[in-house]
Amino acid sequence: GVCGPGATNIMAQDTAARALYGQGTWRFGNGFSLTGGLRYSWEEKDFSVVAVPLKKKEAFRVAKIDDWSKLDWKLIGDYQFSDSVHGYASASTGFKSGGFNGRGASVAAVTTVDEETVLSYEIGVKSTLLDERLRLNANYYRNEYDNLQLTAIDPSGAFVLTNATDTLIQGVELEATALLSDSWQANFALGTIDGEYRGFSEANRPTFEGKELKQAPKLSWTLGTQYVMPLGDGDLSFSAQAHHTDDHFQNLANSTIIQTKAYTLVDARIAYEAPDGKWMLALWGKNLSDEEYFTGGFDIAGLGIADAYMNVPRTYGIDFRYKFW
Numbered sequence: 001g002v003c004g005p006g007a008t009n010i011m012a013q014d015t016a017a018r019a020l021y022g023q024g025t026w027r028f029g030n031g032f033s034l035t036g037g038l039r040y041s042w043e044e045k046d047f048s049v050v051a052v053p054l055k056k057k058e059a060f061r062v063a064k065i066d067d068w069s070k071l072d073w074k075l076i077g078d079y080q081f082s083d084s085v086h087g088y089a090s091a092s093t094g095f096k097s098g099g100f101n102g103r104g105a106s107v108a109a110v111t112t113v114d115e116e117t118v119l120s121y122e123i124g125v126k127s128t129l130l131d132e133r134l135r136l137n138a139n140y141y142r143n144e145y146d147n148l149q150l151t152a153i154d155p156s157g158a159f160v161l162t163n164a165t166d167t168l169i170q171g172v173e174l175e176a177t178a179l180l181s182d183s184w185q186a187n188f189a190l191g192t193i194d195g196e197y198r199g200f201s202e203a204n205r206p207t208f209e210g211k212e213l214k215q216a217p218k219l220s221w222t223l224g225t226q227y228v229m230p231l232g233d234g235d236l237s238f239s240a241q242a243h244h245t246d247d248h249f250q251n252l253a254n255s256t257i258i259q260t261k262a263y264t265l266v267d268a269r270i271a272y273e274a275p276d277g278k279w280m281l282a283l284w285g286k287n288l289s290d291e292e293y294f295t296g297g298f299d300i301a302g303l304g305i306a307d308a309y310m311n312v313p314r315t316y317g318i319d320f321r322y323k324f325w
Contacts, residue, residue: 008051008052008053009049009050009051009052009102009103009104010049010050010051010052011047011048011049011102012047012048012049013045013046013047013048013100014045014046015043015044015045015046016043016044016045017041017042017043017044017097018041018042018043019039019040019041019042020039020040021037021038021039021040022037022038023035023036023037023038023074024036024037031079031080031081032077032078032079032080033077033078034075034076034077034078035074035075035076035077035078036073036074036075036076037073037074037075038071038072038073039071039072039073040069040070040071040072041069041070041072041095041097042067042068042069043067043068043069043097044065044066044067045065045066045067045097045098045099045100046064046065047063047064047065047066047099047100047102048061048062048063048064049061049062049100049102049104049110051105060106060107062104062107062110064100064110064112066098066100066112068095068097068098068114068115070093070095070115070117072092072093072094072095073092073093074090074091074092074093075090075091075092076088076089076090077089077090084127084128084129084132085125085126085127085128085129086125086126086127087123087124087125087126088122088123088124088125088126089121089122089123089124090120090121090122090123091119091120091121092119092120093117093118093119093120094117094118094120095115095116095117095118096115096116096117096149097115098112098113098114098115098116098149099112099113099149099161100112100113101113101160101161101162103160103161104158104160108156108158109158109160111154111156111158111160111161111162113149113161113162113163114147114163115147116145116146116147116148116149116163117145117146117147118143118144118145118146119143119144119146120141120142120143120144121141121142121143122139122140122141122142123139123140124137124138124139124140124173125137125138125139133178133179134176134177134178134179135175135176135177135178136175136176137173137174137175137176138172138173138174138175139172139173140170140171140172141170141171141172141173142168142169142170143167143168143169143170144166144167144168145166145167145168145169146166146199147163147166148163148164148165148166148167149161149162149163149164150162150164150165150252151164151252152164152165152200152204152207152208152252153201153203153204153207155201157203164200164204164207164208165197165198165199165200165204165208166197166198166199166200167195167196167197167198167213168195168196168198169193169194169195169213169216170194170195171191171192171193171194172190172191172192173189173190173191173192174188174189174190174191175187175188175189175190176188176189183227183228183229184225184226184227185225185226185227186223186224186225186226187222187223187224187225188221188222188223188224189221189222190219190220190221190222191219191220191221192218192219193213193216193217193218193219194218195212195213195216196213197209197211197213207252207253208252211252211253211254212248212249212254213249214248214249214250214251214252214254215248215249215250216248217245217246217247217248217260217262218246218247218248219244219246220243220244220245220246221243221244222241222242222243222244223241223242224239224240224241224242225239225240225241226238226239227239231272233274233275234272234273234274234275235272235273236270236271236272237269237270237271237272237273238268238269238270239268239269239270240266240267240268240269241266241267241268242264242265242266243264243265243267244262244263244264244265245260245262245263245264246262247259247260247261247262248260250294250296250297250298250308251297251298251299253299253301255299255301255306257299257306257308258294258296258297258298258299258306258307258308259294260293260294260295261293261294263291263292263293264289264291265286265287265289265291266287266288266289267284267285267286267287267288268284268285268288269282269283269284269285270282270283270284271283271319277323278322278323279320279321279322279323280319280320280321280322281318281319281320282318282319282320283316283317283318284316284317284318284319285314285315285316286312286314286315286316287311287312287313287314287315288314289314290313290314291311292310292311292313293310293311294308294309294310294311295309295310295311296308296309297309
């Protein structure tokens with residue numbers, strides 16, 4: 001066969017994590033406020049791996065201990081334009097501790113991975129309009145990742161978990177909720193993702209240059225509605241939602257074999273709730289149009305092997321809830 005059983009790496013890890021943080025807000029009295037915060041993080045990992053090949057004789061053993069620490073900060077400015085509209089802008093940093101490549105096939109390949117960091121920016125506006133019948137929010141975000149932890153070629157030339165590349169991810173988000181009547185509500189949300197790999201080594205250029213981020217659809221949106229009407233002494237409610245996701249790739253290689261094509265899911269629910277919520281009966285359906293798409297997968301081009309995982313098909317059911325007290 002093309003593939004057969006291989007060696008087994010038995011790994012163990014203990015992690016100790018500590019953090020100290022605090023924040024404060026200053027209000028300047030003219031509708032403007034400023035919030036600042038600091039967080040100091042420290043993590044230590046005690047790691048070991050024992051490689052056992054098919055002959056059941058220990059091949060090698062590695063034990064490592066390392067620690068990572070970082071001082072992160074955030075700064076948020078808020079301005080109240082009116083009683084119903086306020087804007088904000090923020091900048092902050094984040095930290096993901098390092099680790100070890102436990103899948104290494106030799107002592108030299110069990111390498112240490114440095115911490116991953118991010119610098120995030122966001123600017124947006126939140127509003128409540130038309131006598132509080134319309135809520136409208138919008139924002140732009142930008143995340144700059146350094147030393148992203150991915151499986152790629154490390155400085156020694158081995159294909160392992162390493163600090164493979166830097167990454168820029170940015171986009172916009174919109175959210176609206178409208179009360180169309182006392183009984184009828186509608187909501188809409190839209191999000192975009194624009195990402196690029198950058199700062200990769202020359203050895204990793206074929207892996208990252210010109211490639212799209214995996215599992216990052218450029219556009220997604222949700223449209224939903226809910227209607228509630230009295231029935232007897234209780235309430236009968238109807239709700240429906242459509243959710244759309246654009247094309248996106250499932251792996252770093254941007255393999256088209258396991259690419260997820262754009263899809264739109266439609267869900268619906270009808271429910272009756274008795275007075276005071278004593279009991280509830282609902283009939284629901286998910287993925288009513290029975291869309292088919294890939295939720296994950298792998299493609300080993302060199303061996304001519306690819307596999308993809310399918311989504312849950314159309315489902316439906318009945319919920320019943322009863323309170324005994």
